[in-house]
Amino acid sequence: MHLFGLILCGFIASFWVFYGLTSLTARCACRSSKTFAPAADADCPNISILFAARDEQEKLAAALATLMEIEYPHLEVCGG
Helix, strand or coil, X not given: CXXXXXXXXXXXXXXXXXXXXXXXXXXXXXXXXXXXXXXXXXXXCCEEEEECCCCCHHHHHHHHHHHHCCCCCCEEEEEC
């Protein structure tokens, strides 16, 4: 029984080592977002933020103020 447990633990450890190494190599292969220049305002798509509010009088003003602080050229905030 101990041999089976050791073999099982070895397979599990091998899986996690393999998974970690593949994640690490994929992370290293990805380009950083810092290398991309920001898009021009004309190239940015329109974005609408829809939110539903019900019985949220005490939190709604702060939530809307936070949404309006988003710096995006074509942003529309709609609530209902």
